[in-house]
Amino acid sequence: MGLAWQQGPLAPGAIGTFLTPAPLPERLLFAERLRRRMRVRFGGAWIADSENVVVLHEPDRYPVAYFPLEDVTPAVLEPERPVTRHRDLGATSWYTARCGNYHRKRAAWRHVSLPDHAAALEGRVAFAWRAMDAFYEEDQRILGHAADAYHRIDLRRTSRHLEVRDGNRTVADSSRPTVLYESGFAPRWYVPRHDIDLTALVPASMRTFCPYKGVAHYYDIGDAAKAAWSYPDAYPEVAMVSGMVSFEPNQVAVFLDGERLAHEPGQVVVPHGIDRGLDVEEPQGS
Known part of the structure; x- marks a missing residue:
């Protein structure tokens, strides 16, 4: 998430590799x-x-x-x-x-x-x-922190087939998802609500705040807690996914073109640093 946070190039958990003949210092500022x-x-x-x-x-x-x-x-x-x-x-x-x-x-x-x-x-x-x-x-x-010029989000519409299952139940079936590419994260697939069995989504009390996308609302699916999320009022820069739903592939079975997605490196969100104090009250009160 940006240059030095999460899986960015200067973060300890970087998912890329510097092609240098000698190892870089453990910490680079x-x-x-x-x-x-x-x-x-x-x-x-x-x-x-x-x-x-x-x-x-x-x-x-x-x-x-x-x-x-x-x-x-x-x-x-x-x-x-x-x-x-x-x-x-x-x-x-x-x-x-x-x-x-x-x-x-x-x-x-x-x-x-x-x-x-x-x-x-x-x-x-x-x-x-x-x-x-x-x-x-x-x-x-x-909101959240100083601008990170190295954090980028790209949204792409696609006609690929995305299916979400909870056991034998089909939760979502769509040939018009939107994929969200975000610096340091694996792709996230967002599904229009018309392609979802909304009775499968049970609202959870948890909310989180992303400085780039807004406030996320979470849903339980069956016995899987916080298995899906949505940005009901996504920021204008990512308005394309506003109201759409994304699913956690380690909580429910998510299939893309028939192949089950795995929980990739870059998909685990690390809690915000304590001095940032990020919470949902800040954007909701702005």
Whole structure:
């Protein structure tokens, strides 16, 4: 999912291989300019506004935006103790964010003893996502984490035959599914509801949030818990699958052109990092 998260090229669980004569370091961090105006809102005010944001891609983490200190409102950040230590980037100072009577502890951090090779982060501060009110690119709010330019989703309509069975019961039978290709994941097949026996889908209480697709609703099928999911109000970028249903091939039998699909590498979703704090409340409350 992107460059360094999930099965991306810089993640520990990468599904590809670098064709190099010698092994790469166990951990590779990558930093680059975002090339987009990014703003941070806190306590009802804009506290950061920059066109010079650097995004850090760190293994097993979502991208993190680092703002130049000169693009942060003075006196908003108050130093905390103690200083912690990042395994690659050295000593890290933490800050309480304060705007009027509104304040949050551990709301931001800065690496204060960077090694020479990480100078791109010198004089920059990152904000904890859920400690802030919101992040924006220009005038549009972004949800979940800083934009990952290496995360891509492609949707393709197809006439291939997809069939889903739960034991002897046919749950879905379609010759017009849509396949969703997403960076770091195996293909996912979405079926129109008209081609599904909807009585087989029992709504589950679980909801998850994808920063790229929206809020997913889950369904139990027979004894198989959370065997299917749908994005009832998928984001405009993936509106083609809005309301359609996808099925977990290790929970029910999914056949594509007569061949049963297996649970491939890249199909296990790893929980979000704790500092991202992603949950369904954020997009539903935006």
